[in-house]
Amino acid sequence: MNFLSLLISLFLVGSLAAQKSPALNQKTAVLIIGYEAQDGVVESFNGYANFLTNKGIFVYKFYYPKASWEDIVPLANTCSFLLYSGHGCSSCGLDNQYGGMYSNDFVSARDIVEELHFENHPVIIYNHACGSAGTSDSDPNDIGMKEAINRITDTALPFFMSGAAAYFATNYYDHPQEILSALFEGKSATELFKAQIQSGDHVVNNKPIVNNPYFNNCNLGISCSRESVNNSNSFKIEYNFAYVAPPVFRFVKIESVAKN
Numbered sequence: 001m002n003f004l005s006l007l008i009s010l011f012l013v014g015s016l017a018a019q020k021s022p023a024l025n026q027k028t029a030v031l032i033i034g035y036e037a038q039d040g041v042v043e044s045f046n047g048y049a050n051f052l053t054n055k056g057i058f059v060y061k062f063y064y065p066k067a068s069w070e071d072i073v074p075l076a077n078t079c080s081f082l083l084y085s086g087h088g089c090s091s092c093g094l095d096n097q098y099g100g101m102y103s104n105d106f107v108s109a110r111d112i113v114e115e116l117h118f119e120n121h122p123v124i125i126y127n128h129a130c131g132s133a134g135t136s137d138s139d140p141n142d143i144g145m146k147e148a149i150n151r152i153t154d155t156a157l158p159f160f161m162s163g164a165a166a167y168f169a170t171n172y173y174d175h176p177q178e179i180l181s182a183l184f185e186g187k188s189a190t191e192l193f194k195a196q197i198q199s200g201d202h203v204v205n206n207k208p209i210v211n212n213p214y215f216n217n218c219n220l221g222i223s224c225s226r227e228s229v230n231n232s233n234s235f236k237i238e239y240n241f242a243y244v245a246p247p248v249f250r251f252v253k254i255e256s257v258a259k260n
Contacts, residue, residue: 026056026058027056027079027080028075028079029052029059029081030062030075030081030083031049032062032063032072032083032086032101034084034085034101034103034104035104037085037128038085038173041085044173044177045063057080060079062103064086064104066104067103068103069103069105069115073115082124082164083126083127086101086128087129088126088132088136089108089131090130090136092107092108093157094113095154097154098150098151099131099154099158100158110158112161113162116159117162118163121163122164123167123168123251124167125167125168125176125179126167126168126170129155132155133170133171133241134147134149134151134222134238134239135171135239141234142236142237145205148204148222148224148242149220152220152242153215155167156169156215157212160214160215165245166243167243167244168243168245169241169242175241178195183250184251186251188249189245189247189249189250196223197223201223201224202226204239206220206222208220215244218245219247220244222239222241224240
């Protein structure tokens with residue numbers, strides 16, 4: 001890059017960072033940090049915001065206690081990315097199981113279905129929300145894959161009913177940055193998920209979801225880690241990364257896969 005190109009690039013990045021509102025037809029992202037999020041999440045989410053801004057995405061930040069659901073809804077409806085970190089809710093789902101979020105207050109899965117009507121079929125990314133990737137803080141050593149699948153699909157379902165294109169959930173620090181980077185590199189959902197094998201996780205499921213019209217053409221992938229408990233023969237299984245999306249889904253092809 002020559003000096004002139006570098007100056008132009010820096011000017012564009014600075015201009016994007018200084019924006020007060022999105023430009024015409026500019027893609028947007030909504031970043032939500034809810035009540036009692038993990039330590040360090042604000043710094044991480046500010047990093048994701050910078051990454052997205054540098055990619056030309058306009059970012060809205062809703063960090064507790066300034067995370068009113070009423071303020072979030074109209075901006076979420078036109079976003080291309082929605083990132084959330086905070087409490088998962090074990091009784092906010094459509095079947096009174098997992099689902100929803102806790103921004104300033106509990107937001108149920110029913111609230112999401114009734115109030116979110118996505119126009120641009122966004123990518124949903126959950127980070128450190130109990131149940132969203134399978135595991136919850138209060139779990140026994142192994143909840144079993146069936147329960148992990150139920151929690152993931154329960155959390156993802158309301159977003160697909162509202163028109164989301166893809167759902168990713170992770171319990172790893174800074175992993176949303178890796179997910180975003182892979183999406184902007186043009187990797188498919190399957191390619192992105194397979195990278196987990198190289199990170200040392202064990203893939204326990206990567207199969208089509210059947211008998212649910214809102215998950216039409218979607219795979220559900222789950223990976224887990226397996227660690228010895230107190231150097232014994234017992235192991236703790238943690239389900240820490242999951243996706244729900246068509247296996248060929250790529251960011252450049254955001255399309256409706258669930259909106260009826």
